[in-house]
Amino acid sequence: MKQFLYLFRGGDDGYAKLSPKEMQAHMAKWGEWMLKISQNDEPVPGLPLQNEGKVVSKGGELITDGPYTEGKEIVGGYVLVEANDLDHAVTISKGCPIFDFGGIVEIREAVPM
DSSP: OEEEEEEEEOOHHHHHTSOHHHHHHHHHHHHHHHHHTSSSSSOOSEEEOOSOEEEEEGGGTEEEEEOOOOTTTSEEEEEEEEESSHHHHHHHHTTOGGGGGTOEEEEEEOOOO
């Protein structure tokens, strides 16, 4: 099995329009999906990310507030999954709750070092 990183982008606008009760139900959907795609009885490792952060560039010399990109471009969270290959990782991603609000899943294979 290989490891793949799912980066979740977008979907924030639709999610923000939900009532607190609907948000809670949607988050429960995420928990169920993360359990479903895991290889054992524990959710796959991953977390949502805060919108605020810092961007470090120029060898650490330039530090700016951010990231400030278009809403659908910002990374809102991540999950690590195990799959046989990239096609299998794509298949596993298809039930992701981010699609409920037009978000996307970027899938990247982790390279062993």
